Amino acid sequence: MAESLVAKIQKLKKERNAVILAHNYQLPEVQDIADYTGDSLGLSIEASKTRAEVIVFCGVNFMAETAAIISPGKKVIVPEINAGCPMADMINVEKLKELKNKHPKAKVVCYVNSGADIKAESDICCTSANAAEMVDSLKDAKEIIFVPDKFLGHYISTRVKDKKFILWQGFCPTHAKILPEHIKAAKEEHPDAEVLVHPECRPETIALADQALSTGGMLKYVKKSGGKEFIVGTEVGMLYPLQKESPVKRFYPALEQAICPNMKMTNMEKVLWSLEDMKTEVQVPKEIADRARLAIDRMLSVSGR
Ligand code: 13P
Ligand code: SF4
Numbered sequence: 315m316a317e318s319l320v321a322k323i324q325k326l327k328k329e330r331n332a333v334i335l336a337h338n339y340q341l342p343e344v345q346d347i348a349d350y351t352g353d354s355l356g357l358s359i360e361a362s363k364t365r366a367e368v369i370v371f372c373g374v375n376f377m378a379e380t381a382a383i384i385s386p387g388k389k390v391i392v393p394e395i396n397a398g399c400p401m402a403d404m405i406n407v408e409k410l411k412e413l414k415n416k417h418p419k420a421k422v423v424c425y426v427n428s429g430a431d432i433k434a435e436s437d438i439c440c441t442s443a444n445a446a447e448m449v450d451s452l453k454d455a456k457e458i459i460f461v462p463d464k465f466l467g468h469y470i471s472t473r474v475k476d477k478k479f480i481l482w483q484g485f486c487p488t489h490a491k492i493l494p495e496h497i498k499a500a501k502e503e504h505p506d507a508e509v510l511v512h513p514e515c516r517p518e519t520i521a522l523a524d525q526a527l528s529t530g531g532m533l534k535y536v537k538k539s540g541g542k543e544f545i546v547g548t549e550v551g552m553l554y555p556l557q558k559e560s561p562v563k564r565f566y567p568a569l570e571q572a573i574c575p576n577m578k579m580t581n582m583e584k585v586l587w588s589l590e591d592m593k594t595e596v597q598v599p600k601e602i603a604d605r606a607r608l609a610i611d612r613m614l615s616v617s618g619r
Contacts, residue, residue, distance in 0.1 A: 319582050323347055326589040332368035334585065335360055335381070338529040339551035339577040340372050344585060348372060351555060353530030354380075354426045355441040355617070361385050362614060370588055371596070372580045374399045378596045379430050380439075383603045384610055393584035395594040397576045399427050401514075404484035405462040407431045413459055417480055420457035423449055424609065427486075428462055430598045434605035436461070439613040442513050443528035445470045449477065451616045465489070469513040469520060488574040489514035492547050496569045497522040500545040504566055508539065511547030511568070519547060529555075536560050549574045 324347075327334060335357050336348035345351045350360045354377060361369055361381035369390045371378035374397045382390040410432060414422065424436035425445070433439055440448035449458055449470055458477050460467035462484030471479040492515050501509065501522075510532050511523040520526050527535055529552055536544060536556055546552055547568035556565050588594070598606070 319586060320347060323582070323586050323589060326586070327370075330368050330589055330592070331366050332370055332589060333360075333364050333366035334370045334372065337373035337377060337577065338533075338555050339549045339574055340580060341551070341578060341582075342554045343582050344372050344580055345554060345558075347582065347585065353441065353443055353528045355443040355528065356530050357381070358384065358426070358441070358610065359614065361388075361390075364388075368592070370585060372585065373397070374402075374574075374576050375596070376402045376427055376429065379598055380426060380433075380610060382596045382598050383430060383433075383606050384614070386603070389592070390596045391588050391592060392594055392596055393581075393588040394579040397579040399486075399576060401462055401484050401486045402427050402429055402432075405432060405482050407435060410435050410459075410461060410482075413461075413480065413482070417457055417459060419455075420459045420480060421452045421455040422459045422461065423452070424461050425463045425466055426610075426613075430602050430606045432461060433609045434602045436609045437612070438616070439609040441528060441613075442466060443531055444613065444617045445513070446473045448613055448616060449474050451612075452477075463514060465516055465520075466513045468517050469526060486514040486574075488549050488572050489547075490516060492516070492519050492569045492572055494518045494522055497545065497547060500566055500568050504543055504545060507543035507545045507564075507566060508541045509545045509547065509568070510535065512549075515547055523547060532556065533559055536563060548572065549577060551577060 334348045336351045362384045378392045422436040426441045459480045461482035464481045467481040509523040513526045543564045
């Protein structure tokens with residue numbers, strides 16, 4: 315990476331009073347230039363407490379939208395406006411309203427990987443780091459409509475005993491590619507490695523893992539673990555922060571093809587251009603943002619920020 319590009323970004327970042335937030339799946343050079351890297355929960359918390367006037371969000375759009383909703387006084391810009399999330403696009407408000415009408419007593423828990431309009435129709439938001447805790451917080455609810463990820467919803471339903479789950483049938487195409495046979499093959503090759511997978515994986519894949527964790531959870535777990543080798547069942551970008559935080563441990567991808575194309579759309583040039591042009595700003599209509607904020611704030615207050 316040309317030094318001058320890094321230097322230009324650093325200089326402009328200061329001038330604009332901007333902070334750069336990057337998800338753990340971003341390209342290594344983008345993670346390295348960021349002020350903060352983390353999982354969806356960590357990024358939301360960081361966005362809610364930053365003092366910077368501008369947030370440059372390197373991730374996918376639902377993450378930037380979430381930051382814009384919880385930081386109404388700030389300018390949130392994305393280097394690549396076309397970085398969406400196919401899972402988030404698998405549900406729409408009309409379908410969610412139909413489901414709510416069919417199950418009027420159910421509470422709606424939406425995974426953060428969803429549009430602002432879906433969050434606006436939900437009782438509480440969650441991430442993969444805190445989903446069980448968020449469902450548990452709905453003490454009186456006997457039925458939970460969980461959207462849009464059927465695999466995360468299923469995983470949480472196995473951990474929360476007293477509630478019936480109605481699962482929307484969405485999924486992450488990147489995590490769905492990681493099959494049990496990939497885990498088995500990786501275990502044969504690395505018999506001493508612990509297997510960590512993301513809860514967006516299929517139940518059959520999760521069943522073969524030692525731990526199902528958010529990306530931030532994986533980083534914490536590996537640091538504490540006495541293990542020296544890990545098979546990592548998530549988007550392959552995750553190997554970079556794991557290796558960076560634990561340089562003497564070894565990491566193997568469960569599937570090298572587990573790549574999220576949207577997460578790879580952001581690069582250093584686009585980060586620089588976004589700061590130069592202050593574009594593209596993410597704006598959520600006030601009426602939707604005000605309702606979506608309730609679901610996100612509930613999550614942040616239950617998880618103690
Ligand atoms: P976390 O980093 O919150 O675990 O989420 C993974 C993901 O797929 C984000 O799109
Ligand atoms: Fe969406 Fe999956 Fe990509 Fe995450 S990894 S942004 S859930 S498509």
